[in-house]
Every structure is written in structure tokens, then in C-alpha cells.
Amino acid sequence: MISFDLSIANTKLTLDARKVIFWGNTAALFIADLHLGKISHFRKSGMAIPAAAATMNLDVLESLFIDYEPKDCYFLGDLFHSATNEEWFDFRRLCLKYNHIHFTLVTGNHDTKLVKYLNTSENDWLNRCDTFELHPFLLAHEPLDKLPENSLVGEQKKLFRLCGHFHPKVKMVGMGKQQISMPCFHFSEHQGILPSFGQFTGGCFIKVREGDRVIGVMNDKIYPIGLSV
Amino acid sequence: MTFNNWSKPALNWFEKNHWRPQVFQLEAWEAIYSGYSGLLSAPTGTGKTYALLVPFLLKGLSECNKNSAEGLQLIWITPIRALAKEIELSAQRAVEGLGLNWQIGIRTGDTAQNIRKQQLKSFPQILITTPESLHLLITNPSYPQIFKHLKGIVVDEWHEMVGSKRGVQMQLALALLSTLVPKLQVWGISATIGNIEEAADVLLGTYTEAEKRKWIKSDIEKKIDVHTIIPDKVASYPWAGHLGIKMADKLIPLILSSNSTLIFTNTRAQCEIWYRHLLEIIPSLAGQLAMHHGSMSREIRDWVENALYQGTLKAVVCTSSLDLGVDFRPVDTIIQIGSPKGIARFLQRAGRSGHQPGGLSQIYFLPTHALEMLEAAALREAVAENKVEARIPPIRCFDVLVQYLITRAMGVGFKPDLLFEEIKQTYAFASLSPEEWQWALLFIRFGGNSLQAYPEYAKVEVQDGIWLVTDRLVAKRHRLQMGTIVSDPVLQVKYVKGGFLGTIEEWFISSLKPGEVFWFAGQALSLVRIKDMTVQVRKSKEQKGKIPSWQGGRLPLSSELGTFLRNQIYALHNHENSLVPEIQALKPVINIQTLTSAIPRENEFLIESFLSKEGYHLTCYPFEGRLVHEGLGALVAWRLSKIKPQSFSIAMNDYGIEWLSDTPIDVDVNLLRQLFSVEHLFSHSRESIHSTALASRRFRDIATISGLLFKGYPGNHKKDRHLQASGTLFFQVFQDYEPDNLLLVQAYEEALLFQMEEHRMFDALKRIENQQILLKVCNKTTPFAFPIMVDRLREKLSSEKLEDRIKKMTLLLEK
Structure with a gap:
């Protein structure tokens, strides 16, 4: 299985094994934590990670543009890892090639350093905001648990939050001391956390509560995971 | 000048001190006089330093007429910094005794910056240093000038380096120095090891002339007495465990009646626990009991070593950190807690007592679980036969x-x-x-x-x-x-008001909350805060606290000791042996093993199968040591997984292997023959490595040594965070994008050579092929199986579809 449909806030979201969500209603693509330039950043510091891993990110991105033909593409923060570099320019070239798509960046903690650069005219093609209301969703970078409740104003409280930041991973156990762990989508009552899109990014194990939905991703396949109660 | 004339000043100096040069010393002097390189094998405390140091001083004496020679003449490499001081003192005495006007300098990680700078301006004639510091010197642009006048280099304790990547580092430096100085004399000093001739080849490479090499052996042997501490009631002695604390009472009379005792433990955590416990049961030792392990600050360790040397300590609980080092003459008793895992290590530790020439070394072995009692008998036999392990030199790193x-x-x-x-x-x-x-x-x-x-x-x-x-x-x-020793990320432990105690691993300290108490370096400490790379603590009066543990450092049983141990098992059938005290004591456990399963004979290979709440178990007992078992475990699981889709969790200890599955492991004697067959071992072991995490774990060290992983600047923790990634991630990325990268290939090769020890695996399977398979279906866990099952470290291997595995699994819910 390479995609899985999930009903959230009375609408259908398509979870794709390439670690993104496609919302068919408005033809919107949601992508979290691309961490552009992480590999180049490591290489610049003398750590010889295969450069091919960096181009892989963009190949996958392009395949998504072709498969889903989105009208809008939302990056849920941490588009950048550190500074702009060759990876960024390749990324921009790719986005401009698909210039019928509207690109929006919901700024994440890694992006803040680049806000000034992103506001220059050469980056007009990329909208930028701190959160984005897209009824019935609120697009943000950080999950709710980490923010104080009162930071949300009025309407936003009622919206279903889609976010990233956490790089969620799930661990399962079975008889005979069996264990599996993999990156996952994590949906709870008020929010859904996307796995990190970027290659070569780590992750954190999630805490699962009753009623949560967990959908794992591994080797280009998607695995809805049943909960035992 | 003839050798006799040449060596006259040294003989005179020896005579003045009422010493007589030993045969091997004279041999070494003459070899160096004649321009040879070579290896000297001699135990510690027998005069090996003067065997190699004196002739280079004599060279200086004859060549430059007592005037101070120009620049660096001799490099003395020591694998541990703690030895540098003692060598400096010996060298100082010899230099003065021979009337030379030479300077001696130490350059290690402990050397102050201003002294290093001073050395660069005017280099001492003798430099005592470590392989790492020597390599650092090579990064200095002035190194060709520094080494220009070098006559010789002596690598002390070569047996400690030959089997590790430090040895490879050493070889590279030796090749450079020999290229800079074509007539350079390269010498090594080594304790007895199983492959001493190979060790000489590794040291001397092809950079020394083949015709100009000597191997000199001292014929001095040390006498060793091995005693086993036997529990009063073996029936109630645990079947598994590694602490041995239950028998602590038995040590009281030993410690009290000895002049000074070293108590060797196998891990730093065990060291901390024993130190606390001994203080509790022998309160009178307060002030006379100390501890010593590699994570304690250099300052504290120096203090302990000094006090040992002065004879003001009654006992020290220590780890391998005191395996090497200066001679502590007051020490007359050694206690080894738990298996030393190897014969050489046991002998080395025993040798830390009875330093007087002709002195007797006393070592007491305290088994930490019932079966280890057999190891005691095996060790005694091994010591009697003086069979010592080989150290395999790594190549192509x-x-x-x-x-x-x-x-x-x-x-x-x-x-x-x-x-x-x-x-x-x-x-x-x-x-x-x-x-x-x-x-x-x-x-x-x-x-x-x-x-x-x-x-x-x-x-x-x-x-x-x-x-x-x-x-x-x-x-x-x-x-x-730089360097080849890779450790887990550590934080410094300091008092709030200052004062450095040592280092602790990050994963342990992150499990504590401020105010929580933990024991470290024998002190109860309360955590105040973690700031940058420092753990700030206060002394605490609380008696209870967590004991830190450190990853790694668990050594596998050597194949030599494994052989002796297997023979002990087979000999259990021999009634004459039932009088051996260890075996007599073990009787109750042997009886249970016989009742629930069997004791294998020499021509039998025991395999047990049983069912428990956890699932289906299969166990076997090759007694080949943890690492070989890791390889065999993966191999057999891989072969099983080819027959039908199945998932395994594999555990092993030094004695045997356990396969655990959630579905029945269907085997009969015929199938077991195939599973343990030596046929296709080469290709199957490679395939099985690919389906486990063995190579991935190897890759972490390789990535660090090669500079792929950067550990960050000291004290600059946060800033480097965005440059850090786990070794596993690295491994995965290389696997996907650069599978032919030689560093990745090396990880697999190392896993085969050092992890699986492929040649040992081959020998073990060959042996098993000649044995009958004794398959026992048991109703419950046997004394042989129990210690394996409780081991935490497990390897995984699966041939089932991910979907199918996930279906059988559950998520742990947050409570």
C-alpha cells in the first residue's frame, strides 16, 4: 500500500508513503520538515555524506507534483536546515518549473534565520506566514503540546492542527521480544503530526494515547497500525 | 669501538648500583649496538626498560662525547599516560648515571600548552609520548626538523596495541619516521602473546631492513597461585548475574590479612557497586579503601595510584584501568571478580602482585554465578599450561x-x-x-x-x-x-563550586532529574543542573542513589579460555574430577542440568528447545565467547528464516546462544545438521550480516575515526547540535547511496573478522560437524539456558513481511 485515506474533520485526507498528505478537496499538498541543505551543510563541515542523498529529496518532490497535480503546496516549517546553499537553488528551480502551484511556507524554528532573505523579491513565488488557516485546518510548524494554550486566538482553537517539527516515529512490540520502529503520521483528537520529509533526518518516539491514529511509513509503503486497548 | 668498550659505562653504572645485567639485557644492548631493530618479549618489572633505553644512551655517549646531542634522539611510546612519569624517572636515573647531558620530555594529552610550545623551540633528547600525541606532532609543519636526528623509537607494551587500530596508527607513524631517518632503529616491548612472531612483523613492517631484525626473549617466568572463592551453598547461588556481591563477606579476611589488595571488576558500574558495598560491610576500611576506573578524573586516579605506591591503601576496587601501569610494590593480593574472559588478562592482573624478583603472585577468583565456577577450574589449568591468547592485528583500516x-x-x-x-x-x-x-x-x-x-x-x-x-x-x-579510541558522548561531572570528578555518559545523566542522587567515584552526589557539557553536582548525605553504568566494555571470552572451559564441561562425566573443589561445589547445579536436560560429552553438541510465556526458545552451547556466538546466532537464524518466513530475537552470552520466536521453531536432528553446517559459510555469513545490525554498529566507530561523524567541540555543546546525526542514519544513507564506499565495506569486513570472528566460527562449526547432535526438548529453563535468556542485548533477524509482523504487534499506550 502506498497511500491511505483518513477521515479527519469531516473531510478526506490522503496519507502518502512519501511522507506527505494530499487533501483532494482543494488539491493541496502538505509537506513537513524538508530540511533543505542538511546534507550539504554536513559536507561543508567536512563530513562526507553521499551528495546523491540530497538530490533524492527533490526527485521525490517532483514525483509528487506529477502524481497529485496540486494547486497549492504547503511546507509546514523547517524547509531549511541551516543556510541557503546549492540544494536551495535546485529546489527553487524545481518549484519555478511548476509555477502553476502556489507555494506557502509556514515558518519553522530552523527557518527564522532566513526570513529576511525569504522576504526579498527574488522569493516572491513563496508565500510566508507563521500559521495558516485553511478551514477546517490550521497549518503550523510545532505541535500543540509544546505551545501554551492561550497563544491560540478565537477561531484557531476550533481548527484541526496539521504540523511537523517532531519527526515522529513509532515503536511496536510483539511476542518473542519482537520490536519494530518506523517514521509515522500521528493523529490525535485535535491535531495531526506529519513525519519528516527530508532524507537523513532523525526522529523522536511518539507517546500514543487511547483514540490516537498512527500510520507508519517504511520502505516506500504505508502501514496503518492498530491500537490495542 | 668494540661492544665491550662501548658498553663499559653502562656496566660500571650497573655495578655501582649493585645490579647485574641480565642475559636478555646484554643481548638487547648488543643488538642495538649493531644497528638492529626488533622486539623484546619480557614480563613487566624485569628490567625491560633498561634493556632498550641504556643502549641508546650509550650511542649518544660514544657519538657526541658527553656533549648534549643535537635534537631529539629517542622516542619512547607508551600506550597509557600514567606510565610516562615512571619511565621519565627511570630515564632520568640512567642519564645521570651515565653522565649524559640529555633532557627528557613528556608529551601526552596531560602536557600543558606552555611546555609543548617550549619543546617545539628546543626539543629534548628523549621524548616520552603516546601514539596519539605523536600523530599530533606530525600535524606541526616543523616535524621534519624535529625528527631529523632521531636514532631510535621504542614502542612499550606493544601487545596492548598490536590488536587494535592504535597499532595501525603506530605503524603509520613508524613508516613515516623510518622514511625520514633511513637508519632508524625500531624496537618494541611485548608481554607474551599467542602470536608474538606476527606481532614483531606488524611492528617492523618493511620499513626496517629484513636482515637487521632480532627477537629477544627473557627467560624470566613468574610463579602464580590461583585460588577460587567457593560459596558455602552453591544450590542457593544465582544461576546468572555478574555482580557477585553475595559473596562479598568472603573477601573480608583476605583483605584484612593482606598488606594491600587490588580488587578487579569487569565494568565501571560493578566497580562503583563493590566499593560502596565493601565500605558498608567493613566500616574500618574507611580512608584505606579507594576506587579506580577510567571515567574518574585523572587527578583522583593519580592520587589513588600514588597512595598505592606509598602503601597507604589497604585495598583498591578497580577495572582494567589498573591492568597496566606502574608497579605497586606493596600489593600482595589480587582478587578477580567474575570471569576475566581471557587467560592473558588474568595473568596480567595476577602479575600486579608479588613484584619482587622471584616473588609469588597470588590471585583469588570470585565467580559471580554458579557456572562461572567451572571457569575457575579452566583458568587454573590454562595458567598451568601457560597458554595465552593471540591478538589479531587489524589490516586495511x-x-x-x-x-x-x-x-x-x-x-x-x-x-x-x-x-x-x-x-x-x-x-x-x-x-x-x-x-x-x-x-x-x-x-x-x-x-x-x-x-x-x-x-x-x-x-x-x-x-x-x-x-x-x-x-x-x-x-x-x-x-x-584524531585518535582511534571511540567512546560514547560523555559529560563532565563537576562540583558547583568547582572540582572535576570525572566523566559520565550522556544517556545515563539525561535519565536523572535535578535533586536526584547518584553514586559516582564513590561519592553520593545530587544533581544540580546540566549546563553545556557539564553536570553540576553537590555532595549528598543520602545513602540511596542510582549507580551509573557505561556502555560497552564487555569483553568476550577468548577462544583459548573457551577451549579449557569446554573441556571442564566434558570432564564433568569423569568421576575422578568430582574431587576438584569447584566441581564438587557445583554438584547441585550439575544435577539440575542433568535432570532437566543433559551435560554434553566431548562427542556431543547440546541443543535445547522449550516453550515459555515469551515464546518458542532454542538454545545451544558452543562456549566460544559472545562475539562468535553473535555471528553463529545470526547465521543459524538466517538459515532458518530461508526455510519459512519467521522472526527471531537472538541473545547470547559467552557460553551459548538463544533463538526466540513468536512461532514454533521446527527443527529435528537432520535439519540442525544443516543449520550448523560449515558448507557455504563464507556466503551465508555475509548474507546474514546484511540482515542484522552487526555492521551498522561497527560503522559508528569507523565513521568517527574517519571524520564522517563530528562529535562537537568540547564545551560547545549546543552550537554543534545541527551537525550531529546518529551513526545508524549515516549507515543507512551510505547503504542507499554509496554502497561501494570503502568505509562501508570495511564495516562489513570488520563485522566478519572482529565481530563474528569468521575463522573462529569456521573452527567451531567444524568441531560441531564432528559431534553428535543431542537435541533435548525441555519442560523448563535449564541452568545452562538461564543466564543467556536474562541478557538484555539482543540481535534481530526476520524474513517475514512487514505487514504480517505488524499485524501481530501492539502499540504501547501512554499511561
Whole structure:
């Protein structure tokens, strides 16, 4: 299985094994934590990670543009890892090639350093905001648990939050001391956390509560995971 | 000048001190007089230092007429910094005794910056240093001048280095020095090891002349008495465990009646626990009991060593950190808690007592679980036969090679063709091919085997054919990263008001909350805060607290000791042996094993199968040590998984292997024959390595040594966070994008050679092929199986579809 449909806030979201969500209603693509330039950043510091891993990110991105033909593409923060570099320019070239798509960046903690650069005219093609209301969703970078409740104003409280930041991973156990762990989508009552899109990014194990939905991703396949109660 | 005239001053000096040169000392003097290189094998405390130091002083004496010689004459390499001081004192005495006007300098990680600088201005004639500090010296552009007048280099305790990557590092330095100084005399000192001749070949490479080599042996042997501490009631002695604390009472009379005792434990955590416990049960030892392990600060350790030397301590609880080092003459008793895992280590530890010439070494062995009692009997036999392990020298370590290439690109840079010829003279890289050399060059220059998409990577520049590091940041980072000993990330433990106690691993301390109490270096400490890379603590009056543990450091049983142990098992059937005290004591456990399963005979290979709440178990007992069992465990699981889709969790200890599955493991004697067959071992072990995490774990160290992983600047924790990634991630990325990277290939090779110890696996399977398979279906866990099952470290292997596995699994819910 390479995609899985999930009903959230009375609408259908398509979870794709390439670690993104496609919302068919408005033809919107949601992508979290691309961490552009992480590999180049490591290489610049003398750590010889295969450069091919960096181009892989963009190949996958392009395949998504072709498969889903989105009208809008939302990056849920941490588009950048550190500074702009060759990876960024390749990324921009790719986005401009698909210039019928509207690109929006919901700024994440890694992006803040680049806000000034992103506001220059050469980056007009990329909208930028701190959160984005897209009824019935609120697009943000950080999950709710980490923010104080009162930071949300009025309407936003009622919206279903889609976010990233956490790089969620799930661990399962079975008889005979069996264990599996993999990156996952994590949906709870008020929010859904996307796995990190970027290659070569780590992750954190999630805490699962009753009623949560967990959908794992591994080797280009998607695995809805049943909960035992 | 004849040898007799030449050596006269030394003989006179010896006579003045009422010493008589020993035969091996005179042999060494003459060999060095005649320009030889070589290896001296002699136990500690027998005069090996003067065997090799004195002749180089004599050379100085005859060549420069007592005037101070120009520049550095002799380098003395020691694997541990703690020994440097003692060697300096011995050298000082000899220099004065012979009336030479020579300076002696120490240059190790402990040497102050101003002293290092001073040395660079005017180098001492004798330099005592470590392999790491020697390599750091090579990053200094003035190194060709420094080494210009060098006559000799002595590598002390070579047996400690030959089997590790430090040994490879040493070989590379020796090749460089021999190229700079064509007549350089290279000498090593080694304790007895199983492959001493190979150790000499590794040391001397092809950079020393084949006709100018000598191997000198001292004929001094040490007498060792081995005693076993036997529990009063074996029936109630635990079947598994590694602490041994239950028998602590038995140590009281030993400690009290001895002058000074060293108590060796196998891990630092065990050391902390024993120290606390001994203080509790013998309160009168307060002030006379100390502890010593590698994570305690140098300052505290120096204090302990000094007090031992002065004879003011009654006992010290220690780890391998005191295996080597200065002689503590007051020490007359050694206690080994738990299996020493190897015969050489046991002998070495025993040798830490009874230092007087002809003195008797006393060692007491305290088994930490019932079956270890057999190990005691095995050890005694091994000591009697004086059979010591071999240390396999690693070869083709590309991680050390790429690190060294950057090192050489720093100082004065290098020309690839010349350096290739130089490096090929080492034992480790004798088989380096031009293609592999090209790969290494491309790797340090472009960060990969081709000019890839992104050019950011540039450690080395090429100027007029010379390869150089020009970037100061690259150089700074490299100096911090150099070395071949990889440890887990550590934090410094300090009092709030200052005072450094030692280091602790990050994963342990992050499990504590401020205010919580833990025991470290024998003190109860309360955590105040963690700031940057420092754990700030206060002394606490609480008696209870967590005991830190440190990852790794669990040594596998050597194959030599394994053989002795197997023989002990077989001999259990021999009634004459039932009088051996250890075996007599073990009787109750042997009876249970016989009742629930069987004791294998020499022509039998025991395999047990049983069912428990956890699932279906299969166990076997090759007694080959943890690492070989890891390999065998993966191999058999892989072969099983080819028959039908199944998932295994594999556990092992030094005695045996356990396979655990959630579905029945269907085997009969015929199938077991195939599972343990030596046929296709070569290809099957390679395939099985790919389906486990063995290579991935190896890769972490390789990635660190080769500079792929950067551990961060000391005290600059946060800033480097965005440059950190786990070794597993690295491994995965290489696996996906650069599967032919030689560092990755090395991880697999190392897993086969050092982890699985393929040759030992082959021998073990050959042996099993000649045995009958004794398959026992048991109703419950046997005394043999129990210690394996409780082991936490498990390997996994599965041939089931992920979907199918997930279906059988559950998520743990947050409570």
C-alpha cells in the first residue's frame, strides 16, 4: 500500500508513503520538515555524506507534483536546515518549473534565520506566514503540546492542527521480544503530526494515547497500525 | 669501538648500583649496538626498560662525547599516560648515571600548552609520548626538523596495541619516521602473546631492513597461585548475574590479612557497586579503601595510584584501568571478580602482585554465578599450561587511513605517489591497491568517489602537486577528532563550586532529574543542573542513589579460555574430577542440568528447545565467547528464516546462544545438521550480516575515526547540535547511496573478522560437524539456558513481511 485515506474533520485526507498528505478537496499538498541543505551543510563541515542523498529529496518532490497535480503546496516549517546553499537553488528551480502551484511556507524554528532573505523579491513565488488557516485546518510548524494554550486566538482553537517539527516515529512490540520502529503520521483528537520529509533526518518516539491514529511509513509503503486497548 | 668498550659505562653504572645485567639485557644492548631493530618479549618489572633505553644512551655517549646531542634522539611510546612519569624517572636515573647531558620530555594529552610550545623551540633528547600525541606532532609543519636526528623509537607494551587500530596508527607513524631517518632503529616491548612472531612483523613492517631484525626473549617466568572463592551453598547461588556481591563477606579476611589488595571488576558500574558495598560491610576500611576506573578524573586516579605506591591503601576496587601501569610494590593480593574472559588478562592482573624478583603472585577468583565456577577450574589449568591468547592485528583500516591522510596534509602536506609507497610498507596496508589509494584520495578531496553534484566538500587542496589542508577550521576540527579510541558522548561531572570528578555518559545523566542522587567515584552526589557539557553536582548525605553504568566494555571470552572451559564441561562425566573443589561445589547445579536436560560429552553438541510465556526458545552451547556466538546466532537464524518466513530475537552470552520466536521453531536432528553446517559459510555469513545490525554498529566507530561523524567541540555543546546525526542514519544513507564506499565495506569486513570472528566460527562449526547432535526438548529453563535468556542485548533477524509482523504487534499506550 502506498497511500491511505483518513477521515479527519469531516473531510478526506490522503496519507502518502512519501511522507506527505494530499487533501483532494482543494488539491493541496502538505509537506513537513524538508530540511533543505542538511546534507550539504554536513559536507561543508567536512563530513562526507553521499551528495546523491540530497538530490533524492527533490526527485521525490517532483514525483509528487506529477502524481497529485496540486494547486497549492504547503511546507509546514523547517524547509531549511541551516543556510541557503546549492540544494536551495535546485529546489527553487524545481518549484519555478511548476509555477502553476502556489507555494506557502509556514515558518519553522530552523527557518527564522532566513526570513529576511525569504522576504526579498527574488522569493516572491513563496508565500510566508507563521500559521495558516485553511478551514477546517490550521497549518503550523510545532505541535500543540509544546505551545501554551492561550497563544491560540478565537477561531484557531476550533481548527484541526496539521504540523511537523517532531519527526515522529513509532515503536511496536510483539511476542518473542519482537520490536519494530518506523517514521509515522500521528493523529490525535485535535491535531495531526506529519513525519519528516527530508532524507537523513532523525526522529523522536511518539507517546500514543487511547483514540490516537498512527500510520507508519517504511520502505516506500504505508502501514496503518492498530491500537490495542 | 668494540661492544665491550662501548658498553663499559653502562656496566660500571650497573655495578655501582649493585645490579647485574641480565642475559636478555646484554643481548638487547648488543643488538642495538649493531644497528638492529626488533622486539623484546619480557614480563613487566624485569628490567625491560633498561634493556632498550641504556643502549641508546650509550650511542649518544660514544657519538657526541658527553656533549648534549643535537635534537631529539629517542622516542619512547607508551600506550597509557600514567606510565610516562615512571619511565621519565627511570630515564632520568640512567642519564645521570651515565653522565649524559640529555633532557627528557613528556608529551601526552596531560602536557600543558606552555611546555609543548617550549619543546617545539628546543626539543629534548628523549621524548616520552603516546601514539596519539605523536600523530599530533606530525600535524606541526616543523616535524621534519624535529625528527631529523632521531636514532631510535621504542614502542612499550606493544601487545596492548598490536590488536587494535592504535597499532595501525603506530605503524603509520613508524613508516613515516623510518622514511625520514633511513637508519632508524625500531624496537618494541611485548608481554607474551599467542602470536608474538606476527606481532614483531606488524611492528617492523618493511620499513626496517629484513636482515637487521632480532627477537629477544627473557627467560624470566613468574610463579602464580590461583585460588577460587567457593560459596558455602552453591544450590542457593544465582544461576546468572555478574555482580557477585553475595559473596562479598568472603573477601573480608583476605583483605584484612593482606598488606594491600587490588580488587578487579569487569565494568565501571560493578566497580562503583563493590566499593560502596565493601565500605558498608567493613566500616574500618574507611580512608584505606579507594576506587579506580577510567571515567574518574585523572587527578583522583593519580592520587589513588600514588597512595598505592606509598602503601597507604589497604585495598583498591578497580577495572582494567589498573591492568597496566606502574608497579605497586606493596600489593600482595589480587582478587578477580567474575570471569576475566581471557587467560592473558588474568595473568596480567595476577602479575600486579608479588613484584619482587622471584616473588609469588597470588590471585583469588570470585565467580559471580554458579557456572562461572567451572571457569575457575579452566583458568587454573590454562595458567598451568601457560597458554595465552593471540591478538589479531587489524589490516586495511580505511578509517585510520583517511584520518592519517588529513593528518599528513596538515604538517607540510604530502605528494600522493611518495606517500603511497611509504604507507605500503606497513603491515596493515601492505595490500593496499592503487585503486583503493585513489578512492582514499578522492574521498578526502571531494568527499566521495566522484565529482558529485555539490562541491561544498573541500578538506584538502592541491597546490603544485602537494596535498594540503589550508582551512583553519578543518585543521582545528581534525586535531580534536584524531585518535582511534571511540567512546560514547560523555559529560563532565563537576562540583558547583568547582572540582572535576570525572566523566559520565550522556544517556545515563539525561535519565536523572535535578535533586536526584547518584553514586559516582564513590561519592553520593545530587544533581544540580546540566549546563553545556557539564553536570553540576553537590555532595549528598543520602545513602540511596542510582549507580551509573557505561556502555560497552564487555569483553568476550577468548577462544583459548573457551577451549579449557569446554573441556571442564566434558570432564564433568569423569568421576575422578568430582574431587576438584569447584566441581564438587557445583554438584547441585550439575544435577539440575542433568535432570532437566543433559551435560554434553566431548562427542556431543547440546541443543535445547522449550516453550515459555515469551515464546518458542532454542538454545545451544558452543562456549566460544559472545562475539562468535553473535555471528553463529545470526547465521543459524538466517538459515532458518530461508526455510519459512519467521522472526527471531537472538541473545547470547559467552557460553551459548538463544533463538526466540513468536512461532514454533521446527527443527529435528537432520535439519540442525544443516543449520550448523560449515558448507557455504563464507556466503551465508555475509548474507546474514546484511540482515542484522552487526555492521551498522561497527560503522559508528569507523565513521568517527574517519571524520564522517563530528562529535562537537568540547564545551560547545549546543552550537554543534545541527551537525550531529546518529551513526545508524549515516549507515543507512551510505547503504542507499554509496554502497561501494570503502568505509562501508570495511564495516562489513570488520563485522566478519572482529565481530563474528569468521575463522573462529569456521573452527567451531567444524568441531560441531564432528559431534553428535543431542537435541533435548525441555519442560523448563535449564541452568545452562538461564543466564543467556536474562541478557538484555539482543540481535534481530526476520524474513517475514512487514505487514504480517505488524499485524501481530501492539502499540504501547501512554499511561
